[in-house]
Amino acid sequence: MTILLLGAQGQLGWELGAALAPLGRVLHLSRREADLSNLEALAALVRKTAPRVIVNAAAHTRVDQAEAEPELAHLINAEAPGLLAELAGETGAWLVHYSTDYVFDGAKDGPYTEDDAPAPLNVYGRSKLAGDELIMKSGCRHLIFRTSWVFAGEGKNFPRSILELARLESSFSVTADQFGAPTSVELLAAATALALNLALRGADDLSGLYNLTAAGSVSWHQYAVYVVRRAGELGWGLSAAPERIAPRPADDGGRAAKRPANSRLATAKFARAFGLAPPPWQYYVDRLLWTWTRQAGTAHLAAPKRLLGLKFIPPMNDSPKTP
Numbered sequence: 001m002t003i004l005l006l007g008a009q010g011q012l013g014w015e016l017g018a019a020l021a022p023l024g025r026v027l028h029l030s031r032r033e034a035d036l037s038n039l040e041a042l043a044a045l046v047r048k049t050a051p052r053v054i055v056n057a058a059a060h061t062r063v064d065q066a067e068a069e070p071e072l073a074h075l076i077n078a079e080a081p082g083l084l085a086e087l088a089g090e091t092g093a094w095l096v097h098y099s100t101d102y103v104f105d106g107a108k109d110g111p112y113t114e115d116d117a118p119a120p121l122n123v124y125g126r127s128k129l130a131g132d133e134l135i136m137k138s139g140c141r142h143l144i145f146r147t148s149w150v151f152a153g154e155g156k157n158f159p160r161s162i163l164e165l166a167r168l169e170s171s172f173s174v175t176a177d178q179f180g181a182p183t184s185v186e187l188l189a190a191a192t193a194l195a196l197n198l199a200l201r202g203a204d205d206l207s208g209l210y211n212l213t214a215a216g217s218v219s220w221h222q223y224a225v226y227v228v229r230r231a232g233e234l235g236w237g238l239s240a241a242p243e244r245i246a247p248r249p250a251d252d253g254g255r256a257a258k259r260p261a262n263s264r265l266a267t268a269k270f271a272r273a274f275g276l277a278p279p280p281w282q283y284y285v286d287r288l289l290w291t292w293t294r295q296a297g298t299a300h301l302a303a304p305k306r307l308l309g310l311k312f313i314p315p316m317n318d319s320p321k322t323p
Contacts, residue, residue, distance in 0.1 A: 001200075002027060004051035006034045007058030011152035012098065015189035016057055023197055027051070031058050036080035037072065046087045053196065054084055055096040059128070063102070066123040067256040077127035082134030089140035094199060096192060099209070101148035101180065103129040106260025111217070113266045114146070114209050122257035132209065141204055143195060145212040145270075147188060148263040149180040153288055158182070162224045163231060166240040176221035176247030180263030181213040184284030188212065195274045206273055211265035214281035221247040223285075230286060234293045 001024030007013040008028035020026050027049060034045055036058050046054065059077055060066060066073040081097055088095040102125035103118040120126045135142050151157040165172050191212055199206045218226070229242040250261065271277050 001025065001053070002049060002051040003053040003055060004046065004049050005029060005055045005057065006036070007031055007056065010057055011155055012150065012185045012188055013057035014154075015152070015185040016055060016192060019189035019193040020055065020196070023193060023200070024052070034058070036076045039075075039080060039083050042080060043083060043087060046084065050091065051093055053094045053096065053200070054088055055192070056081060056084055057098065059098070060124070063122060063124045063259075064256040066127065070123045070127070073123050073127040074130060077124070078130035078134060081131035082138065085135040085138035085140045085142065088142070089138050092141070094196065094207075095135060095140055095142040096196060097131070097135055097142065097144045098188070099132050099144050099146035100125065100128045101146065101260060101263040101265055103132070103146070104260055104262070106178075106262040108262055111264035111266040112211070112262075114211055114269055121260060124257060136209065141199070141207045143192075143199060143207070144209040145188065145192065146209065146265060147183050147212050148265055149182045149213070150185060150188070151182060151288070152185040153291060158220070158223065159227045159285065159288060162227045163236070163238070166228045166231070166238040166245075168239065170239045171244040171246065172240065173246040173248040174221040174224040175250045176219050177250050178259065178261050178263070179217050179219050181215070181217050181265070182223060182281040182285055183213045184288070186287070187214055187278060187284055191270075191274075191276060191278065194276055195270075198274055208273075210270040210273065211267050212270050213265050213267060213278065214284065215267070215278050216280045216282070217264045218281065219247075221245065226282065227285065227289065230289050231293075234289060236293070236296075 003020050003024050003026045005013060005016055005026050005028050008017055009030040017026055017028050034042060036042060060073045085095055103120050104112050105119040105121050118129050120129055132144055135144060225242045225245050228238060228240060232238060267278055
């Protein structure tokens with residue numbers, strides 16, 4: 001079985017490459033090798049490779065930049081997924097696609113379900129919603145996973161930024177009135193592989209849209225406090241203590257795109273359909289911090305470059321704490 005993985009060099013794509021490997025032959029294609037802004041070339045590629053599964057981990061994800069280039073965002077986030085859906089429908093292939101909490105305006109008090117009416121606040125959200133709708137209307141067999149607050153061990157992420165601040169500053173403030181569930185690419189990749197494996201066994205009724213995030217919810221401020229506290233417990237020498245991180249109201253800071261205040265997504269539908277229960281958000285944040293701790297404390301491993309300046313004090317034990 002051939003699995004065509006688009007965006008294979010991205011944070012999510014990289015994890016998917018490993019998670020999907022036991023299911024079949026994975027064709028790893030980067031954004032340059034499979035350009036979603038070139039629909040003609042994309043169609044030719046899909047027809048040539050004739051995959052049984054198309055996994056689209058590529059997208060235009062620069063939220064503020066999308067405000068200045070809405071046509072490009074719509075092309076990559078809507079038209080390209082719509083084309084992939086058409087091609088999947090022609091051959092009976094499965095299409096796996098990833099959506100976002102940004103399809104909602106964040107005005108709801110509780111977690112959003114798959115049945116809640118979308119109301120995106122920005123170009124990025126509108127383009128992603130258009131892609132979701134084109135896939136669902138196509139009639140192809142699909143798994144759309146709507147997620148939020150995604151992070152990975154490499155590249156830019158919230159924990160890395162907070163640790164940098166906590167190293168340089170003795171106190172700082174973080175937004176306290178926006179809520180979501182920090183979700184690791186490891187979780188998304190593992191859940192995708194498990195769900196897809198079940199769907200491929202002839203369970204066509206599983207085709208649909210699912211919210212998929214870690215369990216629980218937290219504000220950005222609570223998230224920052226947790227990261228600094230856990231890093232301190234693991235022996236990181238930081239200038240700021242958890243209690244010196246002050247809460248503050250959301251401020252767009254001159255950013256072009258508005259963000260939803262509530263990014264919480266209910267995952268009960270996913271749990272019922274696939275028999276999988278995502279772990280609490282703290283689990284993968286702890287794994288991330290423990291990985292960085294080991295890298296920083298082991299000479300032959302390369303610590304993330306932006307963390308090289310952190311003073312490291314070896315922890316008292318050699319096992320990470322659970323949430």
